[in-house]
Every structure is written in C-alpha cells, then in structure tokens.
Amino acid sequence: MISSQYVSRITLRREKVESFEQYPFSLPVVRHLEQIDLHPRVNFFVGENGSGKSTLLEAIAVSLGFNAEGGSKNFSFGTRRSHSELHEHLRIAKGLRPQRDGCFLRAESFFNVATEIEKLDEDPFGGPPIIGAYGNRSLHEQSHGESFLALMMERFRGQGLYILDEPEAALSPQRQLATLVRMRDLVEEKSQFIIATHSPILMAYPDATIFHCGKDSIQQIAYQDTEHFRVTRDFLMDPQSMLERLLAQ
Structure with missing residues (x-):
C-alpha cells in the first residue's frame, strides 16, 4: 500500500501541542486527530462549516511543500500570511513512488494564483510562459468554473498529488x-486526491474513502450515510413538502 501512493498516513504530533483550547488545535477535526490512513487514490473530508476541514488540508499541503495560497510547489508568493501553525505539528508518511506532478487548490485564493501566473509570465527572463500549462488563456479572462476546469484538464498531468x-x-x-471524469482519468494515471468538499456529486466517486469530521471524532463513513447525500436525496424526492416544513418554522 505505501509504495502505491504519495501520502499514506497523517499523524498529529499531539505531544507537541501546548493547548487544545487554542486555535487551530481547538477545531474539532484537529482536537480529535490522531492518525489517518489515506486511500491510495481518492480521499474526501466532509463535515459542517467550522469543523476544520480546510485548515487540515492547508496544513497537509504546507507540510508537503506547497504554497499556502495554492499552486504547485514552485509557487512561493504570499499576499497575506493567514495559514496556521498546524503544519508544524503534523507527521506525513510518504510512499515510495516518485511524484511527477502536484497542486494545491484553494477556491478562496485561486484568484491570487491566477494573478501570480500573470506576474511571473511578465518577467522576460522567466523562461517559457507558465500560462501554456493552463491552455494558453489567462485564467482571469475565464469564469471561475472555466479557469478551474482549465487547471484540471490542462495543468494536471497525472502521476501527481492533488489537494x-x-x-x-x-x-x-x-x-x-x-x-469526476477527469479525476478518473488522473487516477488511472497513478494520481492521488485529497479533497475537502460539501458536494454530494463529487463525493460519489467510486472506491473512495470518506472521512467525516464531526464534533466528537473523525470517522470513515459510507457515501449513503453522509448528511450531504441524505439531505440532498430527501429534498429532491419531495422538495415541496420539505420547503413547506422549513418555511413554516
């Protein structure tokens, strides 16, 4: 298992934590983190807002050498230091297979990544244009959805770790x-994904491991047992009745 994946295990070095009453260690996902064994292909972290999913993904990415605001390991810009010290308290077990590609995507700071690409490409001594790896079209000249798909389709090359x-x-x-289709293609090209999401569509990816980040624990959960699946299913089966109950409160 270890030789077939890029990240196999995440461990919180709890002995280094001075207090679980202070941020970020007070977040539920961190407070209850001991050891997580990752799926070699696709992993989802799900849970309510405020559980700490994004903070954990950020810490994993930074501890692996990615830029805190996103991008590949070659990006080193920073518009505002906002990441926590959690990455200093994580032990990441890596596999033996060499990693050819990798990227950390944060929806909230993807604009900053697009700006940095344009800035780097303005340097006449900076080598071939970086935007060539994104379809040769400025990410700022596309919608948010189009620019993200350009990242997935053009920039992600396989044999990589994508957070x-x-x-x-x-x-x-x-x-x-x-x-989902692009993820399948990249998985077949020996890639691994670590994803924080609220989307019942994305987390339906087959043969993935879903970690539910709750108030009291981090547990593996079946897709059909996630709140995201159950709420969406119940609403779509009878939206009128659910709306009547909700709006009558």
Whole structure:
C-alpha cells in the first residue's frame, strides 16, 4: 500500500501541542486527530462549516511543500500570511513512488494564483510562459468554473498529488460531473486526491474513502450515510413538502 501512493498516513504530533483550547488545535477535526490512513487514490473530508476541514488540508499541503495560497510547489508568493501553525505539528508518511506532478487548490485564493501566473509570465527572463500549462488563456479572462476546469484538464498531468479545498465552489452540477471524469482519468494515471468538499456529486466517486469530521471524532463513513447525500436525496424526492416544513418554522 505505501509504495502505491504519495501520502499514506497523517499523524498529529499531539505531544507537541501546548493547548487544545487554542486555535487551530481547538477545531474539532484537529482536537480529535490522531492518525489517518489515506486511500491510495481518492480521499474526501466532509463535515459542517467550522469543523476544520480546510485548515487540515492547508496544513497537509504546507507540510508537503506547497504554497499556502495554492499552486504547485514552485509557487512561493504570499499576499497575506493567514495559514496556521498546524503544519508544524503534523507527521506525513510518504510512499515510495516518485511524484511527477502536484497542486494545491484553494477556491478562496485561486484568484491570487491566477494573478501570480500573470506576474511571473511578465518577467522576460522567466523562461517559457507558465500560462501554456493552463491552455494558453489567462485564467482571469475565464469564469471561475472555466479557469478551474482549465487547471484540471490542462495543468494536471497525472502521476501527481492533488489537494483540493472545496473545488465545487466554482462548478455547476454539470461541471462537477466533468470533474469526476477527469479525476478518473488522473487516477488511472497513478494520481492521488485529497479533497475537502460539501458536494454530494463529487463525493460519489467510486472506491473512495470518506472521512467525516464531526464534533466528537473523525470517522470513515459510507457515501449513503453522509448528511450531504441524505439531505440532498430527501429534498429532491419531495422538495415541496420539505420547503413547506422549513418555511413554516
């Protein structure tokens, strides 16, 4: 298992934590984190807002050498230091297979990544244009959804580790389905995904591991047992009745 994946295990070095009453260690996902064994292909972290999913993904990415605001390991810009110290308390077990590609996507700071690409490409001594890896079209000249798909389709090359924080924020349901297909292609090219999401479409990816980040624990959960699946199913089966109950409160 270890030789077939890029990240196999995440461990919180709890002995280094001075207090679980202070941020970010007070977040539920961190407070209850001991050890997580990752799926070699696709992993989802799900849970309510405020559970700490994005903070955990950020810490994983930074500890692996990615830029805190997103991009590949070659990006080193920073518009505002906002990441926590959690990455300093994580132990990441890596596999033996060499990693050819990788990217950390944050929906909230993808604009900054697009700006940095344009800035780097303005340097006459900076080598071949970076935007060539994104379809040769400025990410700022596309919608958020189009620019994210350009990232998935053009920039992600396979044999890589892709850490995505709520990618559905940019995507229509149809584009989320297209993302599933691209994920399948990249998995077949020996890639691994770590994704924080609220999307019942994305987390339906077959043979994935879903980690539910709750108030009291981090547990693996079946897709059909996630709140995202159950609420969406119940609403779509009878939206009128659910709306009547909700709006009558």
